[in-house]
Amino acid sequence: MGREWKRLARAIESTRTARNLTQVALAQKAGVSESTIQNLESGAERTRVPASLHKVERALGWKAGSGERVLDGGDPEIEEESAAAPSDLPLRIVQELQDxxxxxxxxxxxxxxxxxxxxxxxxxxxxxxxxxxxxxxxxxxxxxxxxxxxxxxxxxxxxxxx
Incomplete structure (x- = not known):
């Protein structure tokens, strides 16, 4: 069974937009280039998983290995909210606390x-x-x-x- 790169692309884009992040903002948060985000969201087939995927996972709030789970047909696992950013805070404050x-x-x-x-x-x-x-x-x-x-x-x- 092949890896589902288009599925990963949709999952990254969906989570990014749900968190009100632009590609540029996600790239900055992950410490990668904007073109890295664009490439991941393009869904282009690859022979191996890019190392940058792990940084993007963290920036999206996914648990480690979630990207590969999505590639294999599963769903990303979301990190539990940290004590530093309680869910009752406005989203703008939560994002500021993470950056x-x-x-x-x-x-x-x-x-x-x-x-x-x-x-x-x-x-x-x-x-x-x-x-x-x-x-x-x-x-x-x-x-x-x-x-x-x-x-x-x-x-x-x-x-x-x-």
Whole structure:
């Protein structure tokens, strides 16, 4: 029995569009070229499975080996959602959490502002960032973090002077 390359092409395209990803966005997320995605979605017959398929599987949220299962007539297995991206978050936030390296996180207590809530900040970097760009991003985050932390102090001071 031959491998079903057209079936794999349809499965990749279907999952990509269901996740609101363009070919370019999927390529970036997988760390492959756009032409790699185009080639996989073309359904062209091949003699062997390209190594890039494993990267595309991960970017689509498929379990390892799902591409080969599809080639053999099966269905892809979907990874269970991670704790970092609960299903009750908007899709835009889930996608942002999946893209790029994690640079830092911060939980800010809002009780000084009269709230029982917390603000959760997740700082993600560009997947293709150089070490210098990451350093600059972290410096920018440190500056923004100081501003956020000072909001509670500034607001308390404003209330006592009014």
């Amino acid at each position: 790029g390296p994690l640079l830092d996180t911060k939980v800010l207590d809002l009780s000084p502002l009269g709230s029982h809530a917390r603000m959760i900040v997740v700082v993600k970097g560009d997947p293709d960032a150089t070490p210098e760009q990451i350093r600059n991003d972290l410096l920018a985050w440190a500056k923004a973090q100081r501003h956020l932390e000072n909001l509670t102090v500034d607001d308390e001071t404003d209330e006592t002077t009014n």
